[in-house]
Amino acid sequence: MAIMESVSEGAQVKPVRPGNRLWVWLGIAPFMLFALLFLLLPTATLMFGAFQDAQGHFTFGNVSRLFSDSILDAYWISIKISAVSSLCGALIGLVLALAAIQGQLPGWVRPTLMTFSGVASNFAGVPLAFAFLATLGRVGLVTALLRDVFDFDLYGTGFSILSFAGLAMTYLYFQIPLMVLIIAPAVDGMKKEWREACESLGGSSWYFWWHVALPILFPSILGAALLLFANAFGAVATAYALTGSTLDIVPIMLYAQIRGDVLHDQNLGYALALGMIVITGLSNAGYIWLRARAERGVA
Amino acid sequence: MKRNGTRVGAWVAMIVGALYFLLPLAATFEFSLKMRRDSYSFDAYRVVLGDPAFRATFGYSAMMALLTIVVGILLVVPTAYWIQLKLPRLRGLVEFITLLPLVIPAIVIVFGYLKLFNSSSWLPLTAHERSTDFLLMASYVTLSLPYLYRSVDTGLRAVDVRGLTEAAQSLGAGWGSILLGVILPNVKAAVLSGAFLTFAVVIGEFTMASLLNRPAFGPYLQLIGANRAYEPSALAIIAFLVTWASMGLLQVVARNIHGTRAETSA
Numbered sequence: 001m002a003i004m005e006s007v008s009e010g011a012q013v014k015p016v017r018p019g020n021r022l023w024v025w026l027g028i029a030p031f032m033l034f035a036l037l038f039l040l041l042p043t044a045t046l047m048f049g050a051f052q053d054a055q056g057h058f059t060f061g062n063v064s065r066l067f068s069d070s071i072l073d074a075y076w077i078s079i080k081i082s083a084v085s086s087l088c089g090a091l092i093g094l095v096l097a098l099a100a101i102q103g104q105l106p107g108w109v110r111p112t113l114m115t116f117s118g119v120a121s122n123f124a125g126v127p128l129a130f131a132f133l134a135t136l137g138r139v140g141l142v143t144a145l146l147r148d149v150f151d152f153d154l155y156g157t158g159f160s161i162l163s164f165a166g167l168a169m170t171y172l173y174f175q176i177p178l179m180v181l182i183i184a185p186a187v188d189g190m191k192k193e194w195r196e197a198c199e200s201l202g203g204s205s206w207y208f209w210w211h212v213a214l215p216i217l218f219p220s221i222l223g224a225a226l227l228l229f230a231n232a233f234g235a236v237a238t239a240y241a242l243t244g245s246t247l248d249i250v251p252i253m254l255y256a257q258i259r260g261d262v263l264h265d266q267n268l269g270y271a272l273a274l275g276m277i278v279i280t281g282l283s284n285a286g287y288i289w290l291r292a293r294a295e296r297g298v299a
Numbered sequence: 300m301k302r303n304g305t306r307v308g309a310w311v312a313m314i315v316g317a318l319y320f321l322l323p324l325a326a327t328f329e330f331s332l333k334m335r336r337d338s339y340s341f342d343a344y345r346v347v348l349g350d351p352a353f354r355a356t357f358g359y360s361a362m363m364a365l366l367t368i369v370v371g372i373l374l375v376v377p378t379a380y381w382i383q384l385k386l387p388r389l390r391g392l393v394e395f396i397t398l399l400p401l402v403i404p405a406i407v408i409v410f411g412y413l414k415l416f417n418s419s420s421w422l423p424l425t426a427h428e429r430s431t432d433f434l435l436m437a438s439y440v441t442l443s444l445p446y447l448y449r450s451v452d453t454g455l456r457a458v459d460v461r462g463l464t465e466a467a468q469s470l471g472a473g474w475g476s477i478l479l480g481v482i483l484p485n486v487k488a489a490v491l492s493g494a495f496l497t498f499a500v501v502i503g504e505f506t507m508a509s510l511l512n513r514p515a516f517g518p519y520l521q522l523i524g525a526n527r528a529y530e531p532s533a534l535a536i537i538a539f540l541v542t543w544a545s546m547g548l549l550q551v552v553a554r555n556i557h558g559t560r561a562e563t564s565a
Contacts, residue, residue: 024385028378028382028386028389031374034374034440035396038438039396039399039408041415042414046410092316096312099308099309099310099313100309103306103308104305105309105313115547116320119539119546119547122499123542125504125520126538131323131324131532132323134532135326141325141326173320230401234407237504240521241520241521241524255506255510258510
């Protein structure tokens with residue numbers, strides 16, 4: 001209804017001329033052309049390539065070869081690392097947001113946390129890898145402190161910054177702040193009155209969090225976790241700078257394939273890319289669905 | 300009593316969080332000072348800043364970031380404006396397209412470029428250095444679409460686009476001067492905050508630049524990281540300061556948006 005009104009309103013100001021409709025559409029032509037050339041067609045051509053053999057004939061061969069052990073392993077490690085870093089990131093980010101917004105801390109805490117989260121969520125990639133090497137690497141500051149002060153040999157436990165745990169810990173450095181930024185509006189939406197109502201009816205703190213706050217926040221939390229998952233799943237630079245090619249995760253495998261054709265099969269590379277889009281697409285679709293639910297819940 | 304417990308818990312959470320986030324920065328800074336065996340020094344920074352390759356790649360990426368911002372604004376502001384004014388029923392579609400770069404990983408997009416624009420294709424953009432630069436810039440505009448479009452669209456919703464346009468038209472303004480003289484100043488804060496975020500993302504970007512084989516700052520960082528000991532830490536600190544500066548400016552601008560909103564609503 002609103003759309004109809006605004007269209008007729010516009011028509012009053014500018015009388016309809018022949019060719020006017022086409023002209024209206026031309027207004028977004030540059031954007032559509034750009035999106036087509038640099039976003040939609042490149043992605044579409046990979047998806048088609050995933051179903052073609054080297055001669056251009058249709059085949060399911062590439063996709064079925066994704067189910068070989070080494071590629072499945074790479075997907076599995078990628079999924080695990082994204083799941084661990086998104087779940088931990090979502091949990092810790094939620095706790096920090098709750099502490100800053102609902103924890104009755106001094107006024108400066110919240111803006112400081114938000115600004116820092118803006119910075120840290122963008123401090124990803126190669127420099128982040130350097131920072132964690134200097135911290136938890138073999139000669140890193142924390143590794144040295146643990147050894148010299150607490151007489152604890154971190155690397156003696158089998159830990160390595162180049163391993164699964166090390167990479168997950170590094171990812172948390174941008175996952176937690178991203179969670180803080182995404183979840184803050186939802187935490188803000190929790191009204192003081194709810195807690196007061198709960199307390200005046202004799203509900204304990206625990207009762208409030210478990211039976212009131214968590215159910216309200218849950219769709220937002222889960223949705224944000226899915227967004228973090230996609231964020232970690234597509235990340236290349238941090239992992240590559242940190243581990244080189246020692247850890248076989250899908251984005252690194254694809255990167256190596258593009259650089260030096262390690263799979264010796266271009267079309268298998270396209271199938272690898274298709275698999276990535278399917279996984280990030282599913283988790284983003286989940287995010288959009290849950291966000292719509294959360295908005296309805298609050299309204 | 301209960302409230303005190305909450306506050307103690309909140310403090311503990313914040314302090315543990317602060318430790319996790321500040322320790323790597325402190326460690327990186329400390330490591331970057333250790334280039335001399337016997338004492339702390341800024342030698343690593345001197346080496347890095349004196350490296351011609353540092354200046355060349357940083358300059359290249361800064362230039363790329365500026366071009367990305369200009370092209371991004373030219374693409375996004377008229378589109379968001381037009382959608383609001385004339386084609387509101389396409390809002391959902393355009394929003395969906397601008398969010399796609401969050402769904403499709405950067406490495407997949409650039410892989411698509413290499414397939415679509417290779418030197419034997421119908422549009423061989425990767426065949427020449429200048430056209431590859433253009434392709435890299437286009438990839439960065441694509442990456443910045445989710446932030447830039449959202450920020451501009453939110454800014455436009457806060458002003459009366461229709462009223463402003465009609466007023467300007469009745470004074471005889473053409474589309475160009477409406478966009479430049481009327482609409483752009485009204486979304487200046489939104490455009491600027493999108494621009495700073497774009498700068499922070501583009502300046503150290505690795506995947507696109509590396510796979511398109513352009514001499515950008517991200518691949519330079521990676522190269523130094525693979526071959527040197529102390530310089531990477533100095534570079535990480537510099538990169539962090541650049542990100543901090545971009546995001547700090549963004550906060551200043553964002554606060555101004557809130558300021559003007561409060562004024563108009565009051």
